[in-house]
Amino acid sequence: MKSLPKKNLSDVLKKEVDRIDSVKTTKRNELVIEGFVHEKGRAPVALVHGKKHAVFNSNDYLGLRHHPQVKEAEHAASQKYGTGPGAVRFISGTMDIHRALEKELASFHGKEDAMIFSSSFAVNLAVLHCFIKGQSKDSLVESNTLVISDALNHRSIIDGIRVAGLSKEHKAIFKHLDLDDLRRVLDENKGKFSRVLVVTDGVFSMLGEYQDLKKMQSVCDEFADDYEEGVLTFVDDAHGVAGFGKTGRGTEEHCSAKVDILIATMGKGFGADGGYVAGDKVYIDYLRESAATYIYSNPISPGTAGAALSSVKIMGSSEGKALLDQLNNNIVYFKEAMKNNGFTFAADSEHGIQPILIGDPVKTRELVDELFSEGIIVTNISYPVVPKGKDEIRVQISAAHTHIDLEECIEKFKVCGKKVGVI
Ligand SMILES: Cc1ncc(COP(=O)(O)O)c(C=O)c1O
Structure with a gap:
């Protein structure tokens, strides 16, 4: 049995968690990755609820964590x-x-x-x-x-x-x-x-x-x-x-x-x-x-x-340089194809971080959820992390992504983007 003062504290903490949930800024319901599947010609894909998902939100810009x-x-x-x-x-x-x-x-x-x-x-x-x-x-x-x-x-x-x-x-x-x-x-x-x-x-x-x-x-x-x-x-x-x-x-x-x-x-x-x-x-x-x-x-x-x-x-070796070149080629390819499909970027980034401007928090969430159900993991970034009206989907490109991975991601953005009504 909890003493009354401790119960009072638990109530205060519970209220705070409820408040965070109510403003939809919760962080604790994290995506749980059950493992990675390595297939020829693809970047390692994450298993979530037993289903394969392409990872487009990791900081592993060169794919070294699976090297x-x-x-x-x-x-x-x-x-x-x-x-x-x-x-x-x-x-x-x-x-x-x-x-x-x-x-x-x-x-x-x-x-x-x-x-x-x-x-x-x-x-x-x-x-x-x-x-x-x-x-x-x-x-x-x-x-x-x-x-x-x-x-x-x-x-x-x-x-x-x-x-x-x-x-x-x-x-x-x-x-x-x-x-x-x-x-x-x-x-x-x-x-x-x-x-x-x-x-x-x-x-x-x-x-x-x-x-x-x-x-x-x-x-x-x-x-x-x-x-x-x-x-x-x-x-x-x-x-x-x-x-x-x-x-x-x-x-x-x-x-x-x-x-x-x-x-x-x-x-x-x-x-x-x-x-x-x-x-x-x-x-x-x-x-x-x-x-x-x-x-x-x-x-x-x-x-x-x-x-x-x-x-x-x-x-420090020639392999590192080749991985960076691959990363940069992937970035250029992704940006160009996304622009051609009618998406705009929140900034003209030369880095693996590619912010796709959606501008509406509900549509941003919807598109991220649609992409997830299609097996693509990207990150929803909304107010207060970015200003109101600048809601974005952060895509992170890696040297590990193959041409097939990029094509699949771009195509799914196109299909889901149309469905949600952002392009
Ligand atoms: C600029 C910056 N500094 C520090 C960190 C924290 O890195 P670490 O996971 O090594 O603590 C991050 C990661 O989000 C970051 O972006």
Whole structure:
């Protein structure tokens, strides 16, 4: 029997769940995938309720999560080191495969060092905190920091800034992708702070747009001497790395830019799991001493590290380049065919994220449901995630999609789109 106070709390929580259900923003009724079927000439298809479904909403932009070499590397590492890390890194959880992966990631990005975490959400929570504030009362890292964040940054960045507990005047937002607005903020705050962190996503996941990092760097450079400890660029390129840029180095590469602190995930284009930060050695040394979600939380398992290491090596090889070329060909083909069928895009994305503008929440839902019943999985994105009237279906293209997969998806969009009345 529950005590009355606990029952009261349960009632409050139940009401909140009911409220979420009533505004139809529920997230807990997730699609359950029972396995994947591998058929010749097709990307792996997901089994849902025993029925095959083509996956057009995964971040596995290069198909690496089903790559035989990556799976073998995961298996081999589990055999060698066991399935779990055993402890946090500084107790007994650091294995040479963790170190090897960090070295490979640093070299892949042309940075001095890199450091892996259990997720890139965990990276943002800790790393922002560490660069904004010292981690203990004895820390030598003072905190007269201004954080300037793009208006549409990912939730993990927003929470990272929140966790640092800055007062209002230490936080600013620049208009989404508006680097003249960033310049305005930097100009207005000259002389007020010793350090500035300019924080942004590389590729933004709702529309597949990207921050012009070259321009961002040059705006920051204009103010290099106005802040005693400089203006640091801090970029989370979770969707960019291993999916964008000529050789998959992400938005930095696409824009021919170099950022100070690069954050990314191994759970999207690399087809594995976990997050990392890459930058100057002194930054990484400091973070190994201070980042709470690194020090007090397990690293990724050795098997996952083995898989990720294998993926990074593939990315650095001619096979990685061929996968990227395939991805880009697939993107161009899909966009062209969808436009020819009368669909419009919410943005002209060059990335695997392809946002199809529907503009009405009911029709968007209906079309996603129709496509699902036809064996195609795509994502419905509606208000409040996007503004009212900008409801979209997010399609995510992968190098693993074959011509047959793309043709089938495009044809089903056409048939279902007509049925729902959006084309
Ligand atoms: C920009 C960005 N940062 C961080 C994350 C979180 O990645 P992870 O799953 O590695 O925590 C995501 C994933 O949605 C993302 O899009």
